[in-house]
Amino acid sequence: MSPRNAFYAQSGGVTAVINASAAGVIETARQHKTKIGRVIAGRNGIIGALTEDLIDTSKESAAAIAALKETPSGAFGSCRYKLKGLEESRAEYERLIEVFRAHNIGYFFYNGGNDSADTCLKVSQIAEKMNYPLQAIHVPKTVDNDLILTDNCPGFGSVAKYVATSMREAAFDVASMAKTSTKVFVMEVMGRHAGWITAAVGLAEDAATPIPLVLLFPEVVFNEEKFLRAVKNKIDTFGYCCVGVSEGLKNAEGQLMGEAGTRDAFGHAQLGGIGPKIAQIIREKLGYKYHWAVADYLQRAARHLASKTDLEQAFAVGKFAVRFALEGKNAMMPAIIRTSDRPYRWKIEAAPLAKVANREKMLPKNFITKDGYGITQHARAYLSPLIKGEAPPPFKDGVPRYVRLKNTPVAKKLAEGFAQK
Amino acid sequence: MSPRNAFYAQSGGVTAVINASAAGVIETARQHKTKIGRVIAGRNGIIGALTEDLIDTSKESAAAIAALKETPSGAFGSCRYKLKGLEESRAEYERLIEVFRAHNIGYFFYNGGNDSADTCLKVSQIAEKMNYPLQAIHVPKTVDNDLILTDNCPGFGSVAKYVATSMREAAFDVASMAKTSTKVFVMEVMGRHAGWITAAVGLAEDAATPIPLVLLFPEVVFNEEKFLRAVKNKIDTFGYCCVGVSEGLKNAEGQLMGEAGTRDAFGHAQLGGIGPKIAQIIREKLGYKYHWAVADYLQRAARHLASKTDLEQAFAVGKFAVRFALEGKNAMMPAIIRTSDRPYRWKIEAAPLAKVANREKMLPKNFITKDGYGITQHARAYLSPLIKGEAPPPFKDGVPRYVRLKNTPVAKKLAEGFAQK
Numbered sequence: 001m002s003p004r005n006a007f008y009a010q011s012g013g014v015t016a017v018i019n020a021s022a023a024g025v026i027e028t029a030r031q032h033k034t035k036i037g038r039v040i041a042g043r044n045g046i047i048g049a050l051t052e053d054l055i056d057t058s059k060e061s062a063a064a065i066a067a068l069k070e071t072p073s074g075a076f077g078s079c080r081y082k083l084k085g086l087e088e089s090r091a092e093y094e095r096l097i098e099v100f101r102a103h104n105i106g107y108f109f110y111n112g113g114n115d116s117a118d119t120c121l122k123v124s125q126i127a128e129k130m131n132y133p134l135q136a137i138h139v140p141k142t143v144d145n146d147l148i149l150t151d152n153c154p155g156f157g158s159v160a161k162y163v164a165t166s167m168r169e170a171a172f173d174v175a176s177m178a179k180t181s182t183k184v185f186v187m188e189v190m191g192r193h194a195g196w197i198t199a200a201v202g203l204a205e206d207a208a209t210p211i212p213l214v215l216l217f218p219e220v221v222f223n224e225e226k227f228l229r230a231v232k233n234k235i236d237t238f239g240y241c242c243v244g245v246s247e248g249l250k251n252a253e254g255q256l257m258g259e260a261g262t263r264d265a266f267g268h269a270q271l272g273g274i275g276p277k278i279a280q281i282i283r284e285k286l287g288y289k290y291h292w293a294v295a296d297y298l299q300r301a302a303r304h305l306a307s308k309t310d311l312e313q314a315f316a317v318g319k320f321a322v323r324f325a326l327e328g329k330n331a332m333m334p335a336i337i338r339t340s341d342r343p344y345r346w347k348i349e350a351a352p353l354a355k356v357a358n359r360e361k362m363l364p365k366n367f368i369t370k371d372g373y374g375i376t377q378h379a380r381a382y383l384s385p386l387i388k389g390e391a392p393p394p395f396k397d398g399v400p401r402y403v404r405l406k407n408t409p410v411a412k413k414l415a416e417g418f419a420q421k
Numbered sequence: 422m423s424p425r426n427a428f429y430a431q432s433g434g435v436t437a438v439i440n441a442s443a444a445g446v447i448e449t450a451r452q453h454k455t456k457i458g459r460v461i462a463g464r465n466g467i468i469g470a471l472t473e474d475l476i477d478t479s480k481e482s483a484a485a486i487a488a489l490k491e492t493p494s495g496a497f498g499s500c501r502y503k504l505k506g507l508e509e510s511r512a513e514y515e516r517l518i519e520v521f522r523a524h525n526i527g528y529f530f531y532n533g534g535n536d537s538a539d540t541c542l543k544v545s546q547i548a549e550k551m552n553y554p555l556q557a558i559h560v561p562k563t564v565d566n567d568l569i570l571t572d573n574c575p576g577f578g579s580v581a582k583y584v585a586t587s588m589r590e591a592a593f594d595v596a597s598m599a600k601t602s603t604k605v606f607v608m609e610v611m612g613r614h615a616g617w618i619t620a621a622v623g624l625a626e627d628a629a630t631p632i633p634l635v636l637l638f639p640e641v642v643f644n645e646e647k648f649l650r651a652v653k654n655k656i657d658t659f660g661y662c663c664v665g666v667s668e669g670l671k672n673a674e675g676q677l678m679g680e681a682g683t684r685d686a687f688g689h690a691q692l693g694g695i696g697p698k699i700a701q702i703i704r705e706k707l708g709y710k711y712h713w714a715v716a717d718y719l720q721r722a723a724r725h726l727a728s729k730t731d732l733e734q735a736f737a738v739g740k741f742a743v744r745f746a747l748e749g750k751n752a753m754m755p756a757i758i759r760t761s762d763r764p765y766r767w768k769i770e771a772a773p774l775a776k777v778a779n780r781e782k783m784l785p786k787n788f789i790t791k792d793g794y795g796i797t798q799h800a801r802a803y804l805s806p807l808i809k810g811e812a813p814p815p816f817k818d819g820v821p822r823y824v825r826l827k828n829t830p831v832a833k834k835l836a837e838g839f840a841q842k
C-alpha cells in the first residue's frame with residue numbers, strides 16, 4: 001500500500017519566514033517517503049482544498065524547496081477565509097474531508113495564526129466524527145505574536161527586527177536634522193490587538209544608543225494631553241522625539257483611532273492611518289515639524305532583514321509538525337518553549353490545539369513602563385533574543401533573489417466543484 | 422607655519438551614506454597633515470559656521486571615523502538653511518569668512534545638494550572679493566539624484582536599492598494574498614521634482630521576476646481615468662497590482678497632489694500622503710481592497726540595505742574633494758563619470774560649480790515607457806549598476822551598531838555671537 005499524502009496550506013497574513021515553515025514540512029516529509037507520500041499544497045490556502053485546487057509539491061526541485069527559506073510571502077498563496085463553527089460550516093468541513101479522501105490525505109498541516117489553529121482543531125474533530133483517519137497539526141505563524149502556549153510565534157521576530165532597525169535608522173536621521181527641520185518622527189506599526197510589535201520598536205534604543213522614544217500601545221488608552229506632554233519632554237531634553245504607534249491604538253471610548261472604515265473577510269476593521277493622525281495632533285498642538293512613516297506590508301515582507309532566530313524557529317515548527325504526525329499525534333501544534341533567557345535557549349514541544357484555539361496572548365502588563373510609553377527590562381529580556389542574528393537572502397543585480405515555484409496542479413478527482421459561500 | 426585647517430559641513434536632507442563622504446574627507450585629510458591641519462566640522466551644518474559652533478574632529482579616534490562609513494544620517498548634524506544671493510545675504514557670507522579667518526580655515530568642504538552647491542560657489546566668490554584665500558569644494562549628496570554634471574549622486578543608489586527591494590518584497594506578499602484579500606499595494610517614494618527614485622522602484626521587477634507594476638512619475642501628469650485602466654489591466658492579467666507613486670505627483674493644473682499644506686525652511690512644500698490618496702481613488706473607483714506604505718525617512722536612512730556601489734562613491738567624492746583642494750582647485754565638485762555600463766566602470770573628475778549650481782537634472786524622457794507608467798531599458802542600464810552590491814553594517818543584539826561621535830566643541834575665538842535671521 002502506498003503511503004498516505006500530506007496536505008499543507010498557508011493561512012492569513014503572510015510573513016518573511018512562513019515559507020521556511022513550508023520548507024520544514026516538505027523537506028522533512030521527503031525524508032520519510034515510506035510513511036508520507038507527496039506533500040500536496042492548497043492553492044491560496046484552505047480555499048484550494050475546498051475547490052480541489054491543489055499543488056503537487058513533489059514537482060519542485062530540492063533547490064527550489066530550499067530557496068523557500070530565503071523567500072518571504074506565501075509560496076502557494078494564502079487566504080483570509082475563516083471556517084465557522086462545525087454546525088454552521090458543516091458543508092465546508094465535510095467537503096474538506098471529501099477532497100482529502102479523494103487524494104488520500106492522511107496528514108493535515110495548517111500554517112497560520114489563531115483563526116487557523118481553530119480551523120485545524122475542527123478539521124480533526126470532523127474527521128473523527130466522519131471516521132476518516134487524519135492527523136491534523138497546526139504550524140504556528142503570525143507577525144502579531146498573539147498565539148498562546150508558544151513562547152513566541154514564527155514571523156514575529158523578523159518584524160520585530162525590522163521595526164527596531166528602522167526606528168533606530170530614522171532616529172539617527174531625525175537627530176541630525178532636528179536643529180532646523182523635523183523634530184518629530186512617527187512610525188506606525190502592525191499589531192491589531194496586542195502590542196508585541198510596538199514593544200519591539202523599543203529595541204531601537206539600548207544603553208549604548210539612547211533614543212527619545214514614545215510608544216503608543218494598543219493596550220494603553222490614548223490620552224492626548226499626557227502624550228503631548230511626554231513628546232514635549234523628550235524634545236526639550238533631546239531636541240527631537242520618535243513615536244512608535246500601534247495600528248490598534250484606541251481612544252477612551254474603545255474606538256480604534258486609525259479605523260479606515262473598511263473590513264476584511266474575517267470582519268476585522270482594515271486599519272492604517274493612525275501614524276499621520278498622531279503626527280497631525282503633534283503639529284497642531286505643539287507646532288513641531290514632523291515626518292511619518294507607515295511601513296505596512298514592508299515590515300512583514302522584509303526577508304532581507306529577517307531574524308536568524310526567527311528563521312530557524314519557522315523551519316523548526318515545520319519540521320516538528322511532520323515529526324509529530326509521524327509519531328501519531330493529532331490536533332497538536334509545535335510550540336516554542338524557552339528554556340533560558342541568557343544564553344537564549346529554546347526547544348519544540350507539542351501543545352494541544354484545544355488549549356490554543358480562539359485565544360490571544362496579550363502583552364504582559366509588566367512589559368510596559370509605568371508611564372505607559374516605554375518597555376521594561378522584562379520586555380527586553382523576552383524580545384531581545386527573538387531578533388538576534390542575520391540571515392540575508394542571496395542578492396542578484398542589487399535586489400534579493402526570491403524563488404517562485406512552478407506550483408504544478410494536481411489533477412482533479414472529484415466530479416463536482418464547490419461553490420464558496 | 423602650521424598648516425591651515427579644513428571646514429566640513431553637511432547640508433540638507435541626510436542619507437544612508439553621507440557619513441561615508443565625511444569619512445572620505447577626514448581620513449584623506451589626516452593622511453596629509455603637513456598640508457591640512459585639523460578638520461573642523463560645523464555643528465548642524467552651515468549654521469555651525471555662522472554661530473561659531475564648531476566641532477573638532479581630531480578628537481575622534483580612527484575607529485570612530487571609520488565607523489562613519491557604516492552609519493547613516495549626518496554625524497555632525499545637518500540643516501535646512503539656504504544662504505541667498507551675495508548681496509541679500511552679504512552679512513552671512515562675511516560672517517562665514519570671519520569665522521574661517523578666526524580658525525585659520527583654508528579649505529571649505531560643503532556636503533550637500535543643489536542648494537549647497539550654490540552656497541559653496543558663493544562662499545568661494547565672497548572669499549575672493551574679501552581677499553581671503555580659501556578653496557571651496559562641494560561634495561555631492563542627495564537622494565534625489567538631481568545634481569547635474571555628475572552621472573549620479575551619492576545617497577541615491579542606496580534609496581534606489583531600498584525601494585526596489587521593498588517593492589519586490591511587498592509584491593511577493595500581495596501576490597500570495599490577492600485571491601481573497603489585498604489586490605492593490607501602493608508605495609509612496611521620495612523625489613520632489615525628478616522621478617529618479619520612482620524609476621528605481623521599477624528595478625523591483627526583472628525578466629526572472631515579473632511584477633505587475635504601475636509607476637506614477639512626477640514628470641507625468643496624473644490622469645485618473647487612464648491610471649485606473651492601467652491598474653485594472655494589471656489585476657485582470659496578474660490578479661494584483663503594485664503602484665509606486667512619487668511624492669511629487671502633479672495633477673493637470675500642475676498642483677502637487679500630496680500637498681500637506683506646510684512648507685520647510687527653503688519654502689518647499691512639505692509632502693506626504695499621496696500614497697493613501699492614490700489607494701483611496703482605486704478603492705472608490707474600482708472597489709479593490711488595498712494596502713499602502715509610506716516609507717518616508719526609512720528609505721533614506723536604511724544603511725542596513727545600502728548599495729555597496731553607492732557607499733564606495735560616497736567615500737570617493739569625500740576623498741577626491743580633499744585631493745582636489747590639495748591640487749589647488751577651487752569652486753569645484755568631484756563628479757562621478759561613468760565610463761562603461763557593462764561592466765559598470767566609473768571615475769571621479771572635477772566639475773566647475775559655476776555650471777552646477779541652481780540647476781536640476783531631470784529624468785530623461787527615454788527612461789519612461791510610452792504609456793507613462795514604467796521604465797525602459799535605457800533606465801535599467803543606467804539605474805541597475807547603482808544599486809549593486811551589499812555592504813551591511815555590523816549588528817549587535819539584532820540591530821545595526823551605528824557610531825555616535827563625541828563631537829567635541831572647538832573653543833570660540835570671536836567675541837560676538839551671530840544672530841540668525
